Amino acid sequence: MAAFMYGLRAPDTRRQYPRRFQYFLNFLSIQGTLEEQAKQFTLKAREIPLWAQESLMSFIDFQKERVKRGELAESTITNYYKATKLFCVMNDLVLNWKKISRGLPAGRRAANDRAPTIEEVKKLVEYPDRRIKPIVCTMASSGIRIGAWDYLQWKHVKPISNDEGKIIAAKLIVYSGDSEEYYCFVTPEAYTSLKEWMDFRASYGEKITGQSWVMRDLWQTTNMNYNTKLGFATCPKKLKSSGIKRIIERALWEQGLRSSLPNGVKRHEWKAAHGFRKFYKSRAEQVMKPINVELTMGHDIGVSASYYKPTEHEILKDYLKAVDILTISNDSAVLQKEVAELQQKSKDNEYIIRGKLQEKDEEMKSMKQQLDSMQSQIQSLMSAFSTMKEQPQVDSMAKTLYSSGLIKAADAGKKKDNGSNSSSSSNNVNFNSSTVL
DSSP states (O other), rough: OHHHHTTSSSHHHHHHHHHHHHHHHHHHTSSSSSHHHHHHHHHHHOOOOHHHHHHHHHHHHHHHHHHTSSOOOOOHHHHHHHHHHHHHHHHOOOHHEEEHHHSSOOOOOSSSSOOOOOHHHOOOOOOOOOOHHHHHHHHHHHHHHHHGTTTTBBGEEEEETTTTSOOEEEEEETTTTTOOOOEEEOHHHHHHHHHHHHHHHHHHOOOTTTTTTSBBOOOOOOOOOOOOTSTTTTTTOOOOOOHHHHHHHHHHHHSOOOOOOTTTTTOOOOOOHHHHHHHHHHHTTTTHHHHHHHTTOOOGGGGGGGTTOOOHHHHHHHHTTTTHHOOSSSSHHHHHHHHHHHHHHHHHHHHHHHHHHHHHHHHHHHHHHHHHHHHHHHHHHHHHHOOOHHHHHHHHHHHHHHHHHHHHHHTTTTTTTSOOOSOOTTOOOOTTTOOOO
């Protein structure tokens, strides 16, 4: 077992794999503790490798029958297989893994669940436990795994302010000291809830330092009658990720977000802890670059990691776009944003209106200038008319004015009074001194 445990790096894997391997050992009816079962299996597998191989194939066939009866999910068989294979590899047990894996069901690559809605998350943080709001707000706005709480100390939470000194986000160092260490960000709401939780602990005498675990046990605040210091705020006990998961699950049931499953249904619509990770990804990708979302979730981006090297400031700038939609109690923030948008829109409209009015003023000024010029020209023409003695001269001037549009003919196109046709063509216009403007 020592070699097997050596091959398990992640805390969750160290917790789950031994139990999964023991399912296989129990199927073989090997008695004793897990340590004793593993030892007996190892000795017999080295002596008869074919027995171990056939036993594992029989185990997989048995589990496949359970899948047909609806007792098990297909992907669970693969989990049993992985745990058993790792044990054999770490203990130098050589089996034909290619042959064994041929019988594994394909299973689903992704679980058939969803992310919680913002309304469900809001209802969850109303649960009367001081720890629930910082837990939920932190996980929903960063996408950290439940296991990250086992590493998270107060020194790993670093607030980020703008030039005016306002908190705009906070940086989290996730899995500090581990090979999988990475950083991400949380919203101002999440940081404020964490800070209030730490200040509450300090108000009851706990000495808060950078080494303080972000999540700890609760303590009795009244009727302290016992002599031991256990249970006091001054003696904090780290709250493990398993304890945090129980708090979330308890809150889900108490807040009416969980109910008994119907017959044949094995999973709830969204997962208790992992659902917040899906909440973060599904909402953040609405405004952020998908590759930046993957980085802030600690995902492996493959070969892109060798070429895509954004700075922390660039990722923060992208993250700030998602702060509003990742904030849970966002009513005031949304209202402030709407007010700011309306004010900006009002300024834009005012600018447009001023521009239009200025254009109209310019048009009216130009028209007035044109009118003044026309009146001046007409006055000059009228003066010229008064000096003309012969009718042909008047008619010639009238035609010129008519062509320019300054006057209209009072009897254009009419025939002469005597009923005979004019000597000019029918489409000519007759002018006389009675022409009016």
